[in-house]
Amino acid sequence: MVPTWRLRAAFARRLSDMYGTEVPAYTTLLDVAGEVTHEVMRDNADAERLGGIDRITAERHGAIRVGTPLEMRQAAQIFAAFGMYPVGFYDLRDATFSAVPVISTAFRPIDALELARNPFRVFTSLLTTADRRFFDADLQDRLERFLSRRELFPAELLDLARRAERDAGLPHEQAERFLALAVVAFKLSAEPVDRTWYAELERVSAVAADIGGVSSTHINHLTPRVLDIDLLYQRMAARGIAMIDAVQGPPSWDGPDVLLRQTSFRALAEPRKFREPDGSVTTGSLRVRFGEVEARGIALTPAGRALYDELVTETDLRSADHPHVTRQDLARSIWQARFPGNERRLLTERLAYFTYQPAARPPGDRRQPPADVAGLFADGWITAHPIVYEDFLPRSAAGIFQSNLTGEGTWNATVSGAHYDARWLTETIERPVHDPFELYAAQQDESLALTLRALGLTAL
Ligand code: OOG
Ligand code: NI
Numbered sequence: 001m002v003p004t005w006r007l008r009a010a011f012a013r014r015l016s017d018m019y020g021t022e023v024p025a026y027t028t029l030l031d032v033a034g035e036v037t038h039e040v041m042r043d044n045a046d047a048e049r050l051g052g053i054d055r056i057t058a059e060r061h062g063a064i065r066v067g068t069p070l071e072m073r074q075a076a077q078i079f080a081a082f083g084m085y086p087v088g089f090y091d092l093r094d095a096t097f098s099a100v101p102v103i104s105t106a107f108r109p110i111d112a113l114e115l116a117r118n119p120f121r122v123f124t125s126l127l128t129t130a131d132r133r134f135f136d137a138d139l140q141d142r143l144e145r146f147l148s149r150r151e152l153f154p155a156e157l158l159d160l161a162r163r164a165e166r167d168a169g170l171p172h173e174q175a176e177r178f179l180a181l182a183v184v185a186f187k188l189s190a191e192p193v194d195r196t197w198y199a200e201l202e203r204v205s206a207v208a209a210d211i212g213g214v215s216s217t218h219i220n221h222l223t224p225r226v227l228d229i230d231l232l233y234q235r236m237a238a239r240g241i242a243m244i245d246a247v248q249g250p251p252s253w254d255g256p257d258v259l260l261r262q263t264s265f266r267a268l269a270e271p272r273k274f275r276e277p278d279g280s281v282t283t284g285s286l287r288v289r290f291g292e293v294e295a296r297g298i299a300l301t302p303a304g305r306a307l308y309d310e311l312v313t314e315t316d317l318r319s320a321d322h323p324h325v326t327r328q329d330l331a332r333s334i335w336q337a338r339f340p341g342n343e344r345r346l347l348t349e350r351l352a353y354f355t356y357q358p359a360a361r362p363p364g365d366r367r368q369p370p371a372d373v374a375g376l377f378a379d380g381w382i383t384a385h386p387i388v389y390e391d392f393l394p395r396s397a398a399g400i401f402q403s404n405l406t407g408e409g410t411w412n413a414t415v416s417g418a419h420y421d422a423r424w425l426t427e428t429i430e431r432p433v434h435d436p437f438e439l440y441a442a443q444q445d446e447s448l449a450l451t452l453r454a455l456g457l458t459a460l
Contacts, residue, residue, distance in 0.1 A: 004083040007083075008084065008118050010179055011120065015062060015186060018186075023291060035235070039228075050388050055118075056226075063221050064122060068126075068147045072124070075124055078153060080431070085431065087108055088436050090103065090392065099411055102128060106123050110439055127147075128420060133411045134204050156177075160181065187218060190273065191273070192273040192274055192275040192281050193274050193275065198274075202409075204410060220290075229261050230252045244266060248263065250308070250331075251335055254336065255339055256297065258298045258304070262293070267288055268290065270286060297388070298343070298388065299390070301352060303350060304350075311331070312395065347384055348378070355387060355443060356377075356385075358454040359380055363379055367379075
């Protein structure tokens with residue numbers, strides 16, 4: 001029997017191998033990420049604080065895009081077979097930073113042991129065909145009819161996925177078949193693209209064309225994790241690879257790494273076949289697939305996240321007033337002034353999540369332990385270890401989407417958009433969409449309860 005986590009690890013590895021043959025710059029990215037991570041390991045004793053080297057070097061996330069609620073439900077079934085469940089709801093239609101016609105979730109392992117075994121996750125976006133700001137009634141109708149005629153995932157794949165989920169794994173032969181079918185489902189198709197249809201959707205949005213203009217889905221990018229993303233950015237640029245303008249997310253600064261920092265190399269022109277209006281097939285190219293890299297930091301509580309969002313807004317305001325200063329430099333100075341500069345403060349101000357353990361050598365005197373976490377920590381009764389952020393950031397995701405799009409697209413701000421939220425998604429895919437804060441809080445609370453019991457305290 002091949003257990004769920006081994007299926008997931010094999011899936012991640014095979015997708016990565018496939019992507020490397022399809023998008024050669026991705027292989028360069030993997031080489032440089034490995035090189036940088038090993039250098040940081042060598043020079044920094046604390047390098048494994050947010051994950052062991054085996055996890056970091058194997059870690060990837062991918063992204064796919066689908067067109068219909070049924071396709072989303074089927075994708076959820078396939079990911080469930082790999083022990084990957086929907087976490088978080090991201091609305092990238094938000095005009096304040098993006099206006100991309102999708103809503104998204106991330107399929108990922110949800111418990112600490114499974115994350116440690118293999119943290120592979122897939123950011124999965126669904127085209128919002130009912131949103132009038134992007135699609136008028138006629139286009140929506142033709143788009144939905146086009147999408148209803150295609151089949152992304154064959155019945156045999158879905159059947160094996162259901163069995164793998166039910167039995168928490170598959171016998172060897174079936175596991176092999178399941179993996180092969182799953183990987184092929186995310187491979188770029190050689191089918192010709194209908195030129196007129198693709199162009200019509202592209203006028204609305206390049207993402208709409210990438211999703212609804214073709215008859216299959218594909219891995220749109222894969223993302224390794226790296227320990228020093230600023231160094232990686234310089235090295236990639238030095239190798240002549242065109243990177244997007246900046247690293248998305250928190251700035252590089254003197255304090256702890258929090259949340260998620262990401263950057264990518266620009267989508268490359270890949271040869272694709274087109275069916276022309278006269279029926280002939282020609283070869284052209286499309287720019288849709290890219291490579292991305294990420295650095296993960298500490299998960300923030302709702303209060304920590306609110307502070308993060310506030311600093312992003314402040315950076316926006318100040319950069320409008322200081323066009324000559326780079327956004328990065330502005331963000332760094334704002335963070336230096338306003339964000340807690342060490343883990344201890346993140347803990348005592350309850351801005352980040354930690355797991356706790358009883359201290360190996362608690363205070364030797366006969367004092368009673370204090371009745372609060374900050375006190376227990378300050379007096380040396382317990383130790384704390386940061387929880388890694390396992391999710392995404394909507395604004396960074398929008399930045400990644402947009403920096404890899406060609407053309408602005410068009411949308412109609414005078415009509416109101418269709419309503420989609422986490423509840424809608426839960427009902428659509430018939431699986432709970434988990435709240436990331438609840439997952440981190442549960443992990444923290446569980447470790448705290450065990451720690452208190454070990455100290456002979458019942459509750460705080
Ligand atoms: C997804 C973009 C978002 C990330 O890492 O934030 C993303 C896409 O391009 O389909 O992957
Ligand atoms: Ni990504």
